[in-house]
Amino acid sequence: MSPDGLWSIGELAERADVTVKTVRYYSDGGLLPEADRSAGGHRRYGPEALERLRLIRSLRTLDLPVPEVARVLDDEDGDVFEGVFEGVVEGQLRELGAQLAALRWREAALRLVRDCPPSERAERLRLVGAVRVPPNTDALARFWRRWLPPRLPAPVVATVLEQTVPQPPDEPSPGQVLAFARLHAFVSAPCGGGDRAQPAAHRTDGGHRPAVLYEGLDDAYALAAPQLRAGLAPRAGEALDCFVAAYACSGGVRDTPGFRRDLGRVLAADPRIDRYWQLAAEVFGPGHTTAGAAHDWLLAALHNQLNAAA
Template sequence: MDGDTLYTIGELARRTGLSVRTIRFYSDAGVVPPTCRTAAGYRLYDAEAVARLDLVRTLRDLGVDLGTVQRVLDHEIGVGEVAAAHAEALDVQIRTLRLRRAVLRAVAKRGSSPEEIELMHKLARLSDEERRRIITDFIDESFAGLDVNPDFAAKMRAALPELPDDPEPAQVDAWVELAELVGDPDFRAAVRRMAEFQAADTENAAYPEDPARLGRLTGEKIAAAIADGIEPRSDAARPIVDELVAAYAEALGATDDAEFRRELRKRTEIGTDRRAERYWQLIAIINGWPSWPAMTPSFEWFIEALRD
């Protein structure tokens, strides 16, 4: 392009693909001022003005506001700085759009009511920190003032929901269900009772050193019994129950007698709640972890088997 050539606003519009009205707006705003005017007052633009207009168009297409464009053209800020800021802003917008898409897909799948849609949108658009605070507040209230087993408390606090930037509808569903669950006063009271009972065990040195091992043993043995169609009160169940009770008695330093079995049933009843298991299943779904195995049916079988 010849540096001495001057272009009318119409010629400039044809070269750039912008409308005369848009170029006139930029010109009046001082972003792309005319190089000079004809005797009749018509605007003329040189090659530098054309290049300036190209940059304005590019920045505007990228979503940069006109004030920032002017600062770039006046060399108050660099293009790199502007690009970095807008890239970060776009990242936020993309995450928001992905989340909205997941909410809409979840709504479409479950045929939600207007109230459910509002709740889903409200909960899903919370920040990561706000989502974590909902769970940490629930944990804080459950353990407040109690000397619970530190390993269990650490496990609870380490397993916080981390909704991904591009969640699946199932993850949005799980997050909404989790928020509703930890907000349920009855569930919170049940978890508090579990924590109080465990704290009392810890204080009385009656908490097993490896509760997870006992839990796995119970789940495995009884899941096999259930699969074999063995009823908890049947003769076939007795050797299974005896083996498990003996394992608990050894872990707790107790004697397997009628009183211990009644105490073990009480302990198992307090710690067995389908909602508590669902809590961990929902955390796993949200975080994309392997599915949480269903253990509650095994412990419900054990409770029934321990009845006098």
């Protein structure tokens, strides 16, 4: 340090382990004020400039834009720093999380292709290659929006999507990567979703109220799920009564033995998407009961009850 206790721009750059160009850039931008000028007009910096420069570098390492760095440096009470810093850290964590998810997906996909028989490799490459990395569920959500009855209230649609659309696992197995890729191909096929025949209860011209139906089915599936996980056979009970009541309330009719017989025939003739539920169960993983599995269990319970009555 010179006798006046100040550093030249080169000396400051050397101590901070940056280039002179970097120091000049931040000085010109007002982020690094100079303490004085030499007789020859050269910039001079005090020791406090070194700490300020180190803080600037740390903030820039977090990808904080220069204007935000200036706000932090000018913040005397620290409120701006705390708010900006927390936001930057959260943003960086989200970005890193997405990058890690993409890497884990790529790793599982590579293992899937590496370990499969050569005769299956081309198909698996095609399936996996059609899914963006990291994967998202946009195609699955579109499938359900086409499958569902029109003009459902947004909260009902959100609940259905939460139940039916499996999120890609954070640490997928090769089998889950394959199941998700096949599920993506299934919902993206030309015959997917809206091109299929719709269940009878979706047709509002028959007096059905689909929103009432789906709200009731949500409760029925929740009641049936523990019985499926316990391995119980389909049976009469609260879950089945709730299931039938959902259809009765949707149609504005009473739950009677005759209604149950008619409902059994109608549901048996409804179009099915068994392949979707099979693949979704693989993506969800063990321990998760899909809405499709709950529906089938309740339908079997209804048929068992009808057969017993007959």
